[in-house]
Amino acid sequence: MKTLIVGNAGYVGPVLSNFLKHQNPERFVAGFDTAYYAHSLTADHQPERVLNMQHFGDVRDFPVDLLNGFDAIIYLAAISNDPMGKLFEDQTRDINQLAATKLARAAKNAGVSHFVFASSCSVYGCAGEYPRIETSDLNPLTAYAHSKVNTENELLKIADKNFLVTCPRFATACGFSPRLRLDLVLNDFVASAMSTGTIEILSDGTPYRPLIHVQDMSRVLDWASKRSLEAGGEFLVVNSGSQNWNFQVLELAQAVQRHFPNVEISINRDAAPDKRSYQVDFSLLKRLAGDVYPRVTLDEAIIELKRGLTHMKFSDNQFRQSDLIRLHVLQGHIASERLDRNLYWK
Numbered sequence: 076m077k078t079l080i081v082g083n084a085g086y087v088g089p090v091l092s093n094f095l096k097h098q099n100p101e102r103f104v105a106g107f108d109t110a111y112y113a114h115s116l117t118a119d120h121q122p123e124r125v126l127n128m129q130h131f132g133d134v135r136d137f138p139v140d141l142l143n144g145f146d147a148i149i150y151l152a153a154i155s156n157d158p159m160g161k162l163f164e165d166q167t168r169d170i171n172q173l174a175a176t177k178l179a180r181a182a183k184n185a186g187v188s189h190f191v192f193a194s195s196c197s198v199y200g201c202a203g204e205y206p207r208i209e210t211s212d213l214n215p216l217t218a219y220a221h222s223k224v225n226t227e228n229e230l231l232k233i234a235d236k237n238f239l240v241t242c243p244r245f246a247t248a249c250g251f252s253p254r255l256r257l258d259l260v261l262n263d264f265v266a267s268a269m270s271t272g273t274i275e276i277l278s279d280g281t282p283y284r285p286l287i288h289v290q291d292m293s294r295v296l297d298w299a300s301k302r303s304l305e306a307g308g309e310f311l312v313v314n315s316g317s318q319n320w321n322f323q324v325l326e327l328a329q330a331v332q333r334h335f336p337n338v339e340i341s342i343n344r345d346a347a348p349d350k351r352s353y354q355v356d357f358s359l360l361k362r363l364a365g366d367v368y369p370r371v372t373l374d375e376a377i378i379e380l381k382r383g384l385t386h387m388k389f390s391d392n393q394f395r396q397s398d399l400i401r402l403h404v405l406q407g408h409i410a411s412e413r414l415d416r417n418l419y420w421k
């Protein structure tokens with residue numbers, strides 16, 4: 076089986092690459108990435124070394140000949156959060172949506188059988204009290220969330236029995252990675268506890284934020300890249316996370332605090348209400364793909380992050396302005412004239 080991971084050199088990609096090769100060393104796994112964050116390594120090895128092949132390029136100019144012979148494409152490439160989407164709105168649409176859809180069409184023409192698009196639970200936006208299921212109303216609040224909804228809608232049009240499309244709507248990721256990012260809530264809390272002695276909650280702590288460990292994400296992506304037609308049909312949108320991981324932000328902070336007893340929690344009671352709050356129902360994933368249902372526990376995730384950051388000798392109390400924050404890296408590339416304003420390398 077030949078698999079191409081598009082956007083493999085970010086946070087999720089290296090963990091996924093390892094997972095796929097560990098599951099089946101015979102599987103041919105290739106990567107394609109423009110390498111915005113290639114230098115933001117948090118491991119003492121190059122994660123791409125496990126791949127059979129690495130291509131560098133921009134998905135907006137994807138060389139379609141590359142698709143020949145692949146069975147599955149896993150599309151991770153993205154401008155990957157709300158603050159970046161706000162600053163790079165057009166590029167978010169172009170990379171997350173237009174390039175993904177164009178690539179999917181080309182993949183179908185090239186005889187690829189499985190296309191997996193990493194969507195997000197943020198499509199539910201401000202979703203009230205009840206857990207959202209896949210057919211619930213969507214309420215995308217940001218350019219990032221819009222790009223995910225629009226891509227799902229486009230992919231629906233091209234899926235068929237020979238071209239199975241899966242869009243896992245992932246909860247917010249957490250956990251260690253060879254390219255760790257600290258602009259994710261649990262990762263931020265652990266980094267904050269270690270480097271500042273305080274866990275700073277930027278909201279009043281009440282919003283719900285379902286999480287998933289990056290290893291469990293990989294399990295879902297692997298399953299989606301080879302699922303049968305019977306498991307979900309030609310086109311499948313599936314909430315991807317765990318019923319037990321619908322946490323309120325304050326609960327997450329308290330869970331981290333239990334591992335750092337002298338650390339304080341600071342809550343911003345004056346913050347404007349955080350509109351992004353949603354609980355999500357993950358039972359469809361369990362029904363369709365029982366075995367891949369998330370298994371990492373929250374404590375395991377915190378312990379792993381603490382261990383990884385300790386190994387890095389992490390102590391940067393200014394980490395929110397560092398290369399472990401995706402937006403900061405892009406801004407640095409632009410300020411140094413390595414990238415233009417459209418996020419093309421100069």
Ligand SMILES: NC(=O)c1ccc[n+]([C@@H]2O[C@H](COP(=O)([O-])OP(=O)(O)OC[C@H]3O[C@@H](n4cnc5c(N)ncnc54)[C@H](O)[C@@H]3O)[C@@H](O)[C@H]2O)c1
Nearest residue numbers: 082084085086087109111133134151152153155193245248
């Ligand atoms: N991390 C999360 O919490 C989370 C949650 C839900 C969904 N997702 C989705 O999962 C996917 C992976 O997330 P991540 O955390 O690894 O993001 P990331 O930002 O760490 O990695 C994205 C990768 O895409 C690449 N990329 C971006 N634009 C590109 C372009 N024009 N051409 C080629 N490559 C390009 C980047 O270089 C990077 O390596 C994304 O689609 C994201 O939206 C992530």
